[in-house]
Amino acid sequence: MSATPSSLSQATVDWRLPYRGRVGMLCLIAAETGIFSIFVVAYLFYIGKSVTGPMPKDVLELPIFISVCLLSSSLTVHLAVKSLARGRLAGFQVWWFATIVLGLIFLVGTAREWHRLIYEKGLTISTNLFGTTYYSLVGLHASHVTIGLVALSIVMTFALLGKVKPEHAERAEVLSLYWHFVDVVWVVVFTVVYIA
């Protein structure tokens, strides 16, 4: 046993492992993928199985503008993280803020769409199977956008207080991974709900 310290502590060169925050976020994304997959499957499975109307084609309109906004926000958050990594703090704040604004526009758009569906078209979550699956799937996504916006805003607050430094770029990137995931999910939701 006395020989242990020497043989257990030989230095090896260049021991680098992946950043734990990145691994953790990828794991969270894996778990979220499971949740979203089930909601997507339920939506697809119940297409055309509603006993009463309204049906999707009667009430849905393509949300092109807000989709463009949300997808663009992936680009802005990427540019923000790049700016931070290169030490351009002003650039980081501008792009980060743009991401929040674009996300907010998306949420407002979703809210307007729901308002129209509920008050003009009479479609609620309990109206029929389409309503149940539509509001759950889109709502699950919108709740993820909301959580993302809260997280982005917290970072924005710290940035305005001057607490976000270039050495935090790796952490900001972890949050941007989540935001990219939310965008990718929207591509899937858009495809199955508005196109399929």
Next chain:
Amino acid sequence: MASDAIALTPARVASRPVVEVLHDWLITVDHKKLGLMYIGYALVFLMIGGMEATIIRIQLMVPHNTFVSPETFNRMFTMHGTTMIFFMAMPVMFGFANYLVPLMIGARDMAFPRLNAWSFWMTAFGGLLLYFSFLGGTGLYGAGSAPDVGWFAYAPLTSRAFSVGHSTDYWTLALLVSGFGSIGTSINIVATIVSMRCPGMTLDKMPLLVWMNGVMASMVLFALGPLSAAQIMLLIDRYLGGHFFDTQAGGSAVLWMHFFWIFGHPEVYILVIPAFAFVSEIVPVFSRKAIFGYPVMVAATVAIGFVSFSVWAHHMFTVGMPSYGNAFFVLTTMLVAIPTGIKIFNWIGTMWGGKLRFATPMLFCIGFLFQFLIAGLTGIMLGAAPFNWQLSNSYFVVAHFHYVIVGGIIFALFGAFYYWYPKMTGRILNETLGKWHFWLFVTGFHLTFDFMHVPGLLGMPRRIYTYEPGRGWETWNLVVSIGALFQAAAILVFVYNLIASYLSGREAGSDPWDGWTLEWSTSSPPPDYNFAVVPTVRSRRPLWDSKHPEDPDWKYE
């Protein structure tokens, strides 16, 4: 090295106020304390779930028994299943993973200590919610109490119309909340294994326990999502008037079955792979040989992980599927037998020609090997669709999955308790009591679950609260119930041993079993910081290397 660690450990303060100690445990983010809390929490639920099982067995001991009412009986089997799977088996496996993974990879703590604490408290809160249903389940409707819909809660029984009051809501919320906890801790386990290994510990040098817990945690990530999604849908149905599982509005009850079993079958492997992990660490140490076929063991574990996600509908053969659906799920189910069989051969290969030491941990592992094999064989029987049509929902199924969970998982778990208890407490569990525990439990287990197959074959369905005399079921049920009493006695011996050995057990020292993995290189119990010096490893058995510098493993690997 061990003496270094001890020397650096601050002397224990003799007596601190109880409140202060409790406060320490309440706010802790230390992986060892959280691991022990997971394990202690699971043991409490083991006792509760065991009492529920005992009530079930007393009720079924003789025909026309009136020990409990039919309603209570339904609550007992629902609570027994839910408790044992979600609040006993999963937390105890997470507890061991939390405690052992950082120690075995030479890390200071988990990757995200605060997430770890959050996950534990979510799980704890979920368990409290489930049991609060005994008080709160009545709700405003004045109906219902604890959940009584079975542990897989098939639709439409869970709809508002058939499940009044709040009992089902407590069930679904408890599973949702503890599910988030499970996801949190699994994220932590994977991130810890990927990012926190000590220098030199490449993936092919990780202890098998770490590998297998990594696979288990990855499976949790993919399996708990569908469960959580299904629970959210059930809540939407029950609270917002949704129609996911509402057959009157075009919804599908079968969809719930798919969603539940997409989680439910991987869940079995989520529980059994950590059991494999224990056996893969204990068998080599008590055979004095390195594990046989390490790369194959890793490959087989990963293969089981993948295949287990494609077998779920073998729980649904009697629902009626197209013939190619049946064929697919029969074949994938049979496929599981290949990697599992490889593992069994590898453990036997490890023991073959070894210098076997039949200490209590090893006894439990040998019990595991035999019983898990039989459990796998009845699994193959039930995996064949025509056989399944005959015996689905009978006591044969109950006997089969208890053979897996008790005969396999629980036996390996007890082995793990005897093996790592010295590390966790600094004391060795009493061997004489351990032998009593083992033989009482083996006797009780076989009395209960061997003979439980027979009433199943004779047509006794599961979940009936009583039965008519004269069907040839009486003797079998009586024997099964007597076996349950033996098991209860064994558990009491075990709990007594845990307490008595903690108070006055033999001092363990840092390495009581002459082990080979890093956790045995630090003191027992380990200091807060685990390792005074970050270890560096060169082989799969770093302590073998340090104990035998003339013949280290890394020369051969």
